[in-house]
Amino acid sequence: xxxSANNNMTTKILIWMVAGLIxxxxxxxxxxxxxxxxxxxxxxxxxxxxxxxxNALKMLVVPLVTFSLISGVxxxxxxxxxxxxxxxxxGLFMLTTALAITLAITVAVVVAPGExxxxxxxxxxxxxxxxxxxxxxxxxxxxxxxPVAAYANGxxxxxxxxxxxxxxxxxxxxxxxxxxxxxxxxxxDVMMEVVNLVMHVAPVGVFALMAKTFAQxxxxxxxxxxxxxxxxxxxxxxxxxxxxxxxxKLLGRVSPLMFLRKMRTVQVFAFSTSxxxxxxxxxxxxxxxxxxxxNSTASFVVPFGATxxxxxxxxxxxVATVFIANVYGIELGIGGYLTVIGMAVLASIxxxxxxxxxxxxxxxxxxxxxxxxxxxxxxxGVDRLLDMMRTAVNVTGDAAVTTIVARAExxxxxxxxxxxxxxxxxxxxxxxxxxxEE
Numbered sequence: 001x002x003x004s005a006n007n008n009m010t011t012k013i014l015i016w017m018v019a020g021l022i023x024x025x026x027x028x029x030x031x032x033x034x035x036x037x038x039x040x041x042x043x044x045x046x047x048x049x050x051x052x053x054x055n056a057l058k059m060l061v062v063p064l065v066t067f068s069l070i071s072g073v074x075x076x077x078x079x080x081x082x083x084x085x086x087x088x089x090x091g092l093f094m095l096t097t098a099l100a101i102t103l104a105i106t107v108a109v110v111v112a113p114g115e116x117x118x119x120x121x122x123x124x125x126x127x128x129x130x131x132x133x134x135x136x137x138x139x140x141x142x143x144x145x146x147p148v149a150a151y152a153n154g155x156x157x158x159x160x161x162x163x164x165x166x167x168x169x170x171x172x173x174x175x176x177x178x179x180x181x182x183x184x185x186x187x188x189d190v191m192m193e194v195v196n197l198v199m200h201v202a203p204v205g206v207f208a209l210m211a212k213t214f215a216q217x218x219x220x221x222x223x224x225x226x227x228x229x230x231x232x233x234x235x236x237x238x239x240x241x242x243x244x245x246x247x248x249k250l251l252g253r254v255s256p257l258m259f260l261r262k263m264r265t266v267q268v269f270a271f272s273t274s275x276x277x278x279x280x281x282x283x284x285x286x287x288x289x290x291x292x293x294x295n296s297t298a299s300f301v302v303p304f305g306a307t308x309x310x311x312x313x314x315x316x317x318x319v320a321t322v323f324i325a326n327v328y329g330i331e332l333g334i335g336g337y338l339t340v341i342g343m344a345v346l347a348s349i350x351x352x353x354x355x356x357x358x359x360x361x362x363x364x365x366x367x368x369x370x371x372x373x374x375x376x377x378x379x380x381g382v383d384r385l386l387d388m389m390r391t392a393v394n395v396t397g398d399a400a401v402t403t404i405v406a407r408a409e410x411x412x413x414x415x416x417x418x419x420x421x422x423x424x425x426x427x428x429x430x431x432x433x434x435x436x437e438e
Contacts (some may be wrong), residue, residue, distance in 0.1 A: 013268050016203035020210025020272075026412060028218035038215075046212040053061060053205025054273060056198050060281040062151055065303045070184035072299030073167035074177075082300070087406060089301045092247075092401045093309045094345055099243050100311040101344040104235045104318030105337050113227035113319065114326035139358065156307045164300070188295070195281045199265075206272040217384055222298070225382045228323045232386050235315045244311075244400045252404040254417060256291040261420070262290040263399055269396040271388045276306040279297070279395050287399050289423030292416025293406040301405055305398035310361070312390025312397075314344040317362050321357045324366070324375040336369045336374050343368055379410075 020146035024046075031037040076082050103132045142157055144150035170177035245256035266286045270279045280303055287298045321340050325332050332340075366373045406412040416422045 009265065012203045013206055013265060016207040017210050017268055017272060020207040021214050023207075024211040024216075025213025025218060027215040042212055046208045046215070049208035050205060050212055053202070053208065054275070054278060056155070056201075056205070057269075057275075057278040057281060058271060060191060060195060060198065061156075061277055062154055062159060064188070064195070064224065064281050064284065064301070065156070065159060066151075067184045067188040067191055068295060068299035069160065069163040069303070070167045070170070070181060071188050072296040073164055074170055074181035074184070075089045075165045075294070075296035079168055079171070081354060081409070082168075085300060085409060086296060086304075088408060089304055089405050090308075092251075092404060093305060093397075096244065096247070096309070096311050096397050096401065097314050098341060098345050100235075100239050101314040101318040101341050103239055103243060104232075104315040105322060105340065107235050108231055108240070108319045109337075110323035111227070111231050112322075112326060114323040115229045154277070156303060157338055160300075160303055160307070163316075191281075192285060192289075195285050199282065199285075202269065206268065209272045213384065213388070225379065228319065228388065229382050230381060231323075232316055232319045234317060235274055236312060236386075236389050236393050239311060239315060240396050244397055245320075248400050248404060252400070252407045252412075254403065254407065254414070255411070258418060259291070259400065259403065262286060262423075266395055266399065267392040270391040274384075274387045274391050276309070276391055276394045276398070279319060279391070280306050283395050283398060286423065287402050290416075291399070291403055292413030292422065293402055294411035294413075297409060297411045298402055301402040302398055305401055306395070308399050309394055309401070310344070312393040313361060315393070316386060316390060317365055320362055320376075320379055321365060321369065321371065324371050324378065327378065328372060328375065331372060332369055340365055350387055 027037060027042065072081060076085075141155075142161055144155070144158035144162055147158070147162045150162060167181075170181055241260070245260070248256050248259055263286060266279065266282050269282045270276065273279055283306070284298060284302050287293045287302055288295055322331070322338075322419060324330075325336075344361070349380060362376055363373050365371075366375065403412065403417075
């Protein structure tokens with residue numbers, strides 16, 4: 001049955017993810033110093049398989065976003081509607097970021113991680129933050145001077161800008177552009193089929209990524225930082241299952257439980273890849289096929305959210321600020337916390353798409369409220385594992401906002417949304433196999 005086929009794929013990915021976590025942790029504990037295991041298994045087999053899987057996902061991002069956006073904008077057919085969708089999505093992403101960091105600071109102040117922390121027990125390395133680009137330059141860089149270079153470098157904001165501009169001009173020339181928009185729709189269908197193919201090998205890729213991460217990091221690194229790690233993990237969970245689901249219920253008027261049920265596979269992908277951009281193909285497929293959002297809305301909001309939605313990073317930033325303030329015995333006060341909230345919302349726009357965005361944002365905030373930037377070195381040890389969790393929260397926020405926007409625009413199929421079997425993983429048939437069945 002289709003429903004069981006879809007559940008089977010999700011179950012496979014979850015089983016292989018847990019297996020990778022266990023295998024990696026055992027390697028870290030039992031064979032941490034073994035050169036053979038590290039060289040040939042962790043840095044060899046696991047690294048190669050995991051890198052191939054990540055590359056396969058990244059390979060899909062640019063063509064899928066391009067063809068999906070063109071067909072989506074042409075499907076809307078009204079430039080005014082596109083502008084309304086963009087403003088609504090932007091406002092919701094800013095709202096979820098503000099709610100995320102407010103929740104993080106509130107919980108962190110109550111729990112007070114870092115109080116009584118003995119810094120002499122932590123031989124942490126110093127930290128030099130990467131330079132943050134000025135906001136003016138970020139705005140200037142929205143428009144690509146060379147669209148080909150933007151596509152080659154995978155600059156998502158520039159790609160989104162150029163593709164939307166191109167699609168709007170297709171609408172403006174009318175009938176002459178119809179063949180191109182129809183071709184984009186066909187190419188989008190082809191790319192969705194490529195996503196299906198990649199997802200069939202996903203369990204192995206997820207296993208390799210998890211095994212390598214935990215073989216290198218180990219669970220032992222969490223112990224000295226258990227208070228900080230625990231608070232960040234708790235707030236991430238509260239935001240994903242509480243704040244976002246409340247917004248989905250109130251603004252989207254749909255079932256949060258059905259949403260979470262259909263997003264499990266996407267969350268596992270995001271957790272294992274630690275990249276919202278690499279997860280775009282899987283998120284797009286789930287939002288369109290599983291949740292029933294029309295392509296015209298999903299194709300714009302999902303890539304946009306993957307670029308500027310920083311809920312998970314904002315949560316880390318809020319907890320880290322309270323943690324470092326407690327460690328160094330610095331009193332921030334209400335004014336300092338309000339500054340952190342404002343900075344998080346603004347920085348989520350200003351640093352979008354910049355490598356190392358989480359650390360840049362954190363360094364900017366520390367400078368603004370007078371905390372020592374070198375304190376970031378304390379939390380870097382556990383940041384890899386938290387980054388995986390943050391990404392799962394970010395893609396959940398992307399999909400939730402997309403669903404809310406689609407509901408407001410009447411672009412959400414409730415029949416598909418409430419159908420547990422909708423968007424199931426289909427079996428892959430090669431042409432000669434299909435012909436032999438006829």
